[in-house]
Amino acid sequence: MMYSEKVMDHFNNPRNVGEIEDASGVGTVGNAKCGDIMRMYLDIDPETKVIRECKFKTFGCGAAVATSSMATELVKGKTIYEALQVTNKAVMEALDGLPPVKVHCSLLAEEAIHAALWDYAKKEGLEIPGLEEPKADISEEPV
Ligand code: FES
Numbered sequence: 001m002m003y004s005e006k007v008m009d010h011f012n013n014p015r016n017v018g019e020i021e022d023a024s025g026v027g028t029v030g031n032a033k034c035g036d037i038m039r040m041y042l043d044i045d046p047e048t049k050v051i052r053e054c055k056f057k058t059f060g061c062g063a064a065v066a067t068s069s070m071a072t073e074l075v076k077g078k079t080i081y082e083a084l085q086v087t088n089k090a091v092m093e094a095l096d097g098l099p100p101v102k103v104h105c106s107l108l109a110e111e112a113i114h115a116a117l118w119d120y121a122k123k124e125g126l127e128i129p130g131l132e133e134p135k136a137d138i139s140e141e142p143v
């Protein structure tokens with residue numbers, strides 16, 4: 001299996017690892033097959049709806065670490081509406097690709113962002129056009 005230099009960089013030196021206290025939105029998702037779990041924290045400016053800070057914790061494979069790291073970098077500075085453009089494809093492109101068996105890892109990153117945005121929208125009574133309710137809320141799982 002071959003990983004790009006960018007994947008290796010984000011795996012060895014992941015950006016934005018950790019938690020945000022009193023986060024605006026938190027989303028936790030998992031993949032039942034591989035058992036990997038990812039949690040995203042968003043700090044959102046209440047006025048401008050810009051994502052000021054994004055942190056993650058991943059209990060998962062190296063590609064899951066690299067994709068969540070890249071996803072946090074891509075959503076930072078975007079509005080909650082623009083953040084929907086950070087799809088798994090966008091994350092993979094930014095990482096110069098992933099091996100086919102690792103594509104689901106990047107999907108986990110997209111789902112985690114969506115789950116955190118959904119959590120925020122629900123709390124604020126907002127609608128984010130194009131955002132769908134996450135399939136499963138596994139926020140009770142330990143990460
Ligand atoms: Fe499951 Fe990577 S192997 S997230």
